[in-house]
Amino acid sequence: MTAAELARRAEATARDGRAAIEAASTLDELDEAERQFLGKSSPLHDVREAIKSVDGADRATVGKALAAARSALEAAHAERRETLEQDAAAEAATRDRLDLTLPPREYRRGHLHPVTRIWRELEDVFVGMGYKVAEGPEVELDWYNFEALNFPPGHPARAMQDTLYVRLGDSEEVLLRTHTSPVQVRVMEAQRPPIYVVAPGRVFRRDTLDARHSPVFHQIEGLAVDRGITLGDLLGTVEAFIHALFGPDIQARFLPSFFPFTEPSVEFAMSCVFCRGSGCTVCSRTGWIELGGAGMVDPEVLKNVGIDPEEYTGFAFGFGIDRLVQLLYGVDHVKNLWDGDARFAGQF
Numbered sequence: 217m218t219a220a221e222l223a224r225r226a227e228a229t230a231r232d233g234r235a236a237i238e239a240a241s242t243l244d245e246l247d248e249a250e251r252q253f254l255g256k257s258s259p260l261h262d263v264r265e266a267i268k269s270v271d272g273a274d275r276a277t278v279g280k281a282l283a284a285a286r287s288a289l290e291a292a293h294a295e296r297r298e299t300l301e302q303d304a305a306a307e308a309a310t311r312d313r314l315d316l317t318l319p320p321r322e323y324r325r326g327h328l329h330p331v332t333r334i335w336r337e338l339e340d341v342f343v344g345m346g347y348k349v350a351e352g353p354e355v356e357l358d359w360y361n362f363e364a365l366n367f368p369p370g371h372p373a374r375a376m377q378d379t380l381y382v383r384l385g386d387s388e389e390v391l392l393r394t395h396t397s398p399v400q401v402r403v404m405e406a407q408r409p410p411i412y413v414v415a416p417g418r419v420f421r422r423d424t425l426d427a428r429h430s431p432v433f434h435q436i437e438g439l440a441v442d443r444g445i446t447l448g449d450l451l452g453t454v455e456a457f458i459h460a461l462f463g464p465d466i467q468a469r470f471l472p473s474f475f476p477f478t479e480p481s482v483e484f485a486m487s488c489v490f491c492r493g494s495g496c497t498v499c500s501r502t503g504w505i506e507l508g509g510a511g512m513v514d515p516e517v518l519k520n521v522g523i524d525p526e527e528y529t530g531f532a533f534g535f536g537i538d539r540l541v542q543l544l545y546g547v548d549h550v551k552n553l554w555d556g557d558a559r560f561a562g563q564f
C-alpha cells in the first residue's frame with residue numbers, strides 16, 4: 217500500500233470508529249467499539265505495521281495520519297464513556313429513589329398475653345412489698361412436690377392432685393409439678409431466713425379440659441419466713457395485694473381449711489370486682505371470688521429443710537392465675553386462652 221492509501225485507511229478508521237463509539241448506547245457496547253477500533257485487531261494496528269515498508273518523507277505523513285486517528289478516537293471514546301456513566305448514575309438514582317411522601321405501611325403492634333400481663337402485675341405488686349421472684353423446675357421430684365410438704369406416700373391429698381408421673385428414676389419418683397408449692401422447699405433449702413419470695417409458674421394435673429380446668433395452668437406461690445411471723449401478717453399481706461391489684465374497696469375473706477403443709481390453713485377469696493359483693497353471674501351470686509389457699513408453714517416442713525421452727529415461723533399462699541384472668545376478662549372457656557387464635561388474643 218502506498219503512503220497515501222495508508223493515510224486514507226487511518227482516516228477512514230477514525231471516521232468509522234467515531235461513528236461506532238457515538239452509536240454505543242451502553243458501556244458494554246462502548247467497550248466493544250474500543251476493542252474493534254483501538255485494539256490489536258483494529259485497522260490502525262495494520263497501518264502501524266505497514267508503516268515500516270514506507271520510506272523517507274512519506275513515513276511522516278502516515279505517522280501523522282495515524283496519530284490524528286488515534287487521538288480522535290481516544291477523545292471520542294473518553295467523551296462517550298463519560299456520557300454513558302452519567303446516564304447510568306442518573307438512571308440508578310431514579311430507580312432507587314425513596315419516595316418520602318408515600319403513606320406508611322400499617323403498623324400492628326403486639327401485646328402481652330393476658331395471663332402474662334396479670335402474672336407480671338402480681339410480681340410487681342410483691343416486688344413492691346419487698347419480695348424476690350423465685351423459680352423452680354416444672355419436672356419435679358416427689359420429695360419437693362409432696363414428701364417435704366408433708367404429703368406422705370399414699371396420702372389422699374396426692375390423689376386429689378391427679379399427678380402426671382414421668383418415667384425417670386424409681387416409679388413415681390419424678391413428676392410434672394402439680395403446684396408451685398415445691399418452690400417453697402427449694403428456696404428454704406437454698407437460703408436461710410429472712411425469706412420473702414413469690415414463685416409464679418406453670419403447673420400440670422391430669423385434669424380433663426373443660427371450661428374451667430386445663431391440664432396445664434399457672435399458679436403463683438408466696439412464702440415468708442422470718443422471726444415472729446404470725447397469721448396476722450399473712451392476712452394483712454393477702455389483703456394488701458388484693459388492694460394493690462383491685463383497689464381498696466375490694467375486700468379479702470378467709471375461711472378455715474386444710475393443707476398438709478400449713479397449720480393452721482385458710483382459703484382466701486376477694487369480694488367480686490364486678491358486683492362489689494352484691495352477687496352476679498361472675499361470682500355465681502355469692503359476692504366472692506375464690507382465689508386460693510394459704511396458712512402458716514407447718515413446723516414439720518421447716519424441719520424438713522433444717523430451719524428451726526422454735527426460732528422461725530412463716531406463712532405461705534398459692535393461687536391460680538388463669539382462673540383469675542378468666543374472671544377479670546370474661547373468658548368463658550380456658551381453651552380460648554391457649555389455642556393461639558390471634559383473633560381472640562387481639563381483643564385484650
Ligand code: DAH
Nearest residue numbers: 395397509510511532533534
Ligand atoms: N398448692 C396448693 C394447691 O395447689 C395451694 C396452696 C395452699 C398453696 C396453701 C400454699 C398454701 O402455699 O399455703 O392447691
